[in-house]
Amino acid sequence: MKRLVLVGGGHSHLEVIRRIGQHPSVGLHVTLVAPQRFKACSDMLPGLIAGHYQHADCHIDLEALCGTACVDRMADTVVGLDAQQRMVHCASGASIAYDLASLDIGSAATYAPQGMEVAVEPGEAFLAYWDALRQRAQSRVLHIVTVGGGASGIEMTLSMQHCLNQAGCRAHLSIAASNRTILPEHPAHVRRYFERVLRERGVGLLTGARVTRIEDQTVWLDSGAHLVADHVVWALGPRAAEWPAHAGLAADEHGFVLVDRTLRSTSHPEIFAAGDIAGMRDHSRPKSGVHALRQGQVLAENLMRTLGGQRLVRYAPQRLAPALITSGDRHAAASWGGLSVHGAWVWRWKDRRDRERMARYRVA
Numbered sequence: 001m002k003r004l005v006l007v008g009g010g011h012s013h014l015e016v017i018r019r020i021g022q023h024p025s026v027g028l029h030v031t032l033v034a035p036q037r038f039k040a041c042s043d044m045l046p047g048l049i050a051g052h053y054q055h056a057d058c059h060i061d062l063e064a065l066c067g068t069a070c071v072d073r074m075a076d077t078v079v080g081l082d083a084q085q086r087m088v089h090c091a092s093g094a095s096i097a098y099d100l101a102s103l104d105i106g107s108a109a110t111y112a113p114q115g116m117e118v119a120v121e122p123g124e125a126f127l128a129y130w131d132a133l134r135q136r137a138q139s140r141v142l143h144i145v146t147v148g149g150g151a152s153g154i155e156m157t158l159s160m161q162h163c164l165n166q167a168g169c170r171a172h173l174s175i176a177a178s179n180r181t182i183l184p185e186h187p188a189h190v191r192r193y194f195e196r197v198l199r200e201r202g203v204g205l206l207t208g209a210r211v212t213r214i215e216d217q218t219v220w221l222d223s224g225a226h227l228v229a230d231h232v233v234w235a236l237g238p239r240a241a242e243w244p245a246h247a248g249l250a251a252d253e254h255g256f257v258l259v260d261r262t263l264r265s266t267s268h269p270e271i272f273a274a275g276d277i278a279g280m281r282d283h284s285r286p287k288s289g290v291h292a293l294r295q296g297q298v299l300a301e302n303l304m305r306t307l308g309g310q311r312l313v314r315y316a317p318q319r320l321a322p323a324l325i326t327s328g329d330r331h332a333a334a335s336w337g338g339l340s341v342h343g344a345w346v347w348r349w350k351d352r353r354d355r356e357r358m359a360r361y362r363v364a
Contacts, residue, residue, distance in 0.1 A: 005098040008105035009034030012274035015296025021069030050159035064363040081247040107238035137169040145229040149177025153235035158328030174204030262312040
């Protein structure tokens with residue numbers, strides 16, 4: 001009996017489990033290790049924060065999905081790996097042996113939480129924090145500072161503002177971006193659009209402002225200026241968990257597991273990785289659920305091919321995948337290379353696409 005261990009319930013592993021259910025393999029025991037029962041679609045989280053979605057709209061029931069595929073699910077978190085003994089070690093103290101392992105654990109928090117601070121990733125932790133923040137906003141005016149001027153920071157700030165406004169709450173929101181402009185990796189038209197949206201909605205914006213410390217409900221910047229903050233939201237982009245590199249897996253300069261074009265570890269052929277935790281030197285792409293789902297198709301194929309001793313297939317990322325950023329209300333901007341559009345119809349297109357993707361993994 002071969003043992004396949006799927007570490008993490010990310011977007012790529014959703015596709016792996018779905019395909020295992022469609023094509024069961026005799027003599028294969030599959031275990032998914034994931035702490036939460038419900039997996040959120042990361043691209044729909046801003047819409048959930050804004051109030052456009054309910055929990056069920058953008059979460060997949062991993063327990064139900066695993067049940068249809070005869071995959072065992074352990075509600076645990078992997079904290080280490082012994083590549084020599086082929087064992088994964090969990091926070092509960094349990095250890096699981098594997099013949100083949102796949103990592104899809106998403107991103108780690110960008111800092112150690114300190115009460116008034118929360119990171120956008122991982123999304124489940126942010127959602128729990130957001131529920132408490134909304135309760136506080138009903139009784140007092142809050143000052144909320146987002147650290148990071150990328151797509152995640154812009155989307156979450158505008159989504160939080162929209163939700164609080166709809167609930168009749170008052171809040172002052174600001175963004176501190178270390179770059180000289182917001183959305184530095186996006187076309188100028190998209191930057192100008194969101195600069196106008198932030199200005200019209202009264203969101204404070206400081207560019208070229210690096211946060212040096214946070215203390216006594218004050219965010220201090222390298223310029224010496226400071227911002228009052230009841231809550232600080234960190235949106236500085238994905239960060240790799242430390243344990244894969246500590247286990248000896250080849251990693252890039254940021255700690256993401258290096259994989260080849262088949263999504264196999266460049267140092268350990270019995271380990272694969274996909275989603276945020278995977279790094280490909282030849283194909284650098286933004287970390288997103290869209291890319292992770294596309295990787296899942298190749299990952300599922302190559303896991304089965306490895307177990308069967310067959311030649312692996314290569315993953316070819318989209319050369320120009322659309323970048324979509326929502327603006328809190330039911331509007332969004334999309335860009336392909338240097339082209340960009342925005343409007344309510346872009347949000348409707350994104351909404352339809354996201355719902356169709358989620359429907360693939362729902363169990364009746």
